[in-house]
Amino acid sequence: MIPSPSYDVIIAxxxxxxxxxxxxxxxxxxxxxxxxREKFPRFHIGESLLPxxxxxxxxxxxxxxxxxxxxxxxxGADFVPADSQGLQRSDFGRxxxxxxxxxxxxxxxxxxxxxxxxxxEAGCEVREETxxxxxxxxxxGVTVRAHHAGGDGEVSARWLVDATGRDxxxxxxxxxPKSDLNLDKKIAVYAHFQGVRRNEGKWAGNITIVRRSGGxxxxxxxxxxxxxxxLVQKLAAFKASGxxxxxxxxxxxxxxxxxxxxMKNAAVTGExxxxxxxxxxxxKMSGKRWILAGDAAGFIDPIFSSGVRVAxxxxxxxxxxxxxxxxxxxxxxxxxxxSYRKSFEQMTGTFLRxxxxxxxxxxxxxxxxxxxxxxxxxxVVDIVGGNGKPALSVLWRQQVFFAFCVLxxxxxxxxxxxxFQTNRRNPx
Amino acid sequence: xxxxxxxxxxxxxxxxxxxxxxxxxxxxDTPLFGPGSVGLDSxxxxxxxxxxxxxxxxxxxxxxxxxxxxxxxxxxxxWLIRQQEAV
Numbered sequence: 001m002i003p004s005p006s007y008d009v010i011i012a013x014x015x016x017x018x019x020x021x022x023x024x025x026x027x028x029x030x031x032x033x034x035x036x037r038e039k040f041p042r043f044h045i046g047e048s049l050l051p052x053x054x055x056x057x058x059x060x061x062x063x064x065x066x067x068x069x070x071x072x073x074x075x076g077a078d079f080v081p082a083d084s085q086g087l088q089r090s091d092f093g094r095x096x097x098x099x100x101x102x103x104x105x106x107x108x109x110x111x112x113x114x115x116x117x118x119x120x121e122a123g124c125e126v127r128e129e130t131x132x133x134x135x136x137x138x139x140x141g142v143t144v145r146a147h148h149a150g151g152d153g154e155v156s157a158r159w160l161v162d163a164t165g166r167d168x169x170x171x172x173x174x175x176x177p178k179s180d181l182n183l184d185k186k187i188a189v190y191a192h193f194q195g196v197r198r199n200e201g202k203w204a205g206n207i208t209i210v211r212r213s214g215g216x217x218x219x220x221x222x223x224x225x226x227x228x229x230x231l232v233q234k235l236a237a238f239k240a241s242g243x244x245x246x247x248x249x250x251x252x253x254x255x256x257x258x259x260x261x262x263m264k265n266a267a268v269t270g271e272x273x274x275x276x277x278x279x280x281x282x283x284k285m286s287g288k289r290w291i292l293a294g295d296a297a298g299f300i301d302p303i304f305s306s307g308v309r310v311a312x313x314x315x316x317x318x319x320x321x322x323x324x325x326x327x328x329x330x331x332x333x334x335x336x337x338x339s340y341r342k343s344f345e346q347m348t349g350t351f352l353r354x355x356x357x358x359x360x361x362x363x364x365x366x367x368x369x370x371x372x373x374x375x376x377x378x379x380v381v382d383i384v385g386g387n388g389k390p391a392l393s394v395l396w397r398q399q400v401f402f403a404f405c406v407l408x409x410x411x412x413x414x415x416x417x418x419x420f421q422t423n424r425r426n427p428x
Numbered sequence: 429x430x431x432x433x434x435x436x437x438x439x440x441x442x443x444x445x446x447x448x449x450x451x452x453x454x455x456x457d458t459p460l461f462g463p464g465s466v467g468l469d470s471x472x473x474x475x476x477x478x479x480x481x482x483x484x485x486x487x488x489x490x491x492x493x494x495x496x497x498x499x500x501x502x503x504x505x506x507w508l509i510r511q512q513e514a515v
Contacts, residue, residue, distance in 0.1 A: 084506070084507060084510050085496045085497055086497065086499065086503055087499075087502055087506050087507075089456065089500070091456075094455075094457065203456075257510065261510050261513060261514075368499075369462075370457060370459050370499065370500060371459050371464055371465065372459055372464035373463040373464035373465075374464070415495040415496065416492075418490075418496065421492070
């Protein structure tokens with residue numbers, strides 16, 4: 001027996017993508033059920049927000065809460081080579097206008113809790129510590145089995161939003177095709193620290209990315225004197241080293257003048273975490289009655305802190321699409337599905353080109369050489385700030401910047417970094 | 429703890445370089461060399477390197493390092509803070 005739909009929309013996953021979709025759908029008058037595997041608050045990685053995400057935080061009504069709760073304001077992003085010789089400081093306020101002059105650094109335990117509470121307030125029913133299993137996806141709706149310590153139950157709805165993150169609920173069930181986008185698999189080792197050296201003055205809230213050979217560190221200042229520090233390296237190189245995760249972190253800190261400076265008085269305050277992060281993107285992101293949002297749709301290398309930005313935007317877009325199709329009393333059209341996927345690909349594609357530039361030694365040299373020439377610096381800061389859909393005037397400048405990055409392989413467009421001198425392929 | 433302010437570096441710039449831009453308009457992220465920049469040349473760079481050593485007691489002799497460090501006052505400032513600390 002198939003029970004009659006008891007909800008309009010079931011959202012699997014209560015992270016930023018799921019909560020965002022829930023808030024928008026509940027506000028649109030839909031009856032929404034959010035099923036979340038964990039009990040919030042819980043630790044999560046991805047602590048640095050981007051200024052172009054501000055508009056959505058305001059639309060969802062959590063901007064004031066973030067201000068009130070005293071989260072660190074992030075006025076820019078610093079990119080530094082491991083030997084400290086050089087700095088690319090992206091100043092959001094200078095280039096991105098007053099609405100996007102800064103973002104927040106957030107501990108995700110409280111940020112995600114804030115969003116999920118907001119979804120509850122908006123009218124969503126939220127069940128935590130509940131695992132979801134899809135039992136039926138039909139042209140008219142969905143049925144899922146919700147597993148909870150208190151007992152299992154079957155629920156139906158006209159729509160399913162899959163925001164299960166790395167669990168990839170529907171993707172696994174349907175065997176959806178995906179691509180690794182030609183990026184190496186990575187492994188991240190990270191923890192929260194006290195006593196990490198921060199920038200002085202107005203730049204104290206910046207994220208700092210320390211680029212080393214084959215990988216990088218993030219340094220994200222959080223509330224209460226906590227700093228999140230993580231090392232990202234290629235999975236293959238990590239395995240070949242035979243080191244334990246914590247050992248490889250400490251070794252990499254020792255090898256870098258910048259990290260020794262930052263970590264001189266640092267002490268771990270919580271547990272060490274390890275995540276094997278790999279880039280992927282689904283080729284198919286929706287069906288007649290279901291849609292993927294956030295990491296469940298695709299995840300790209302976290303170097304430009306794009307995760308939450310992409311997750312919330314796709315949660316927003318997915319919710320809008322559901323509301324529209326539901327009002328028309330039909331499933332998603334072919335065209336709607338295509339434009340949703342295209343939009344996701346465009347946003348992640350913008351970051352992907354920057355990511356490829358970043359991991360290329362020659363590209364990084366150009367990146368570290370700020371120039372006001374042709375307004376290129378502004379075009380680059382626009383991507384660092386998380387603008388997934390830049391205007392044409394910015395787009396062509398970005399093309400010129402990437403062209404310089406490629407040129408640097410054969411000509412010295414900008415001075416080479418001392419850090420890369422020993423492994424230059426074409427010593428001049 | 430030693431510290432280097434933006435104004436210290438603006439003064440350094442004004443003392444050692446032929447500036448066409450008012451020094452107050454030069455910010456931490458203003459490019460100093462190349463197209464679309466403050467427009468300093470190699471002689472300015474040399475004098476800046478000497479000035480850094482005189483004013484802050486930190487030698488800046490390696491041209492490869494100088495090229496990276498002297499891109500903006502911001503990069504110079506962060507580098508100087510680290511050098512002073514290392515002593």
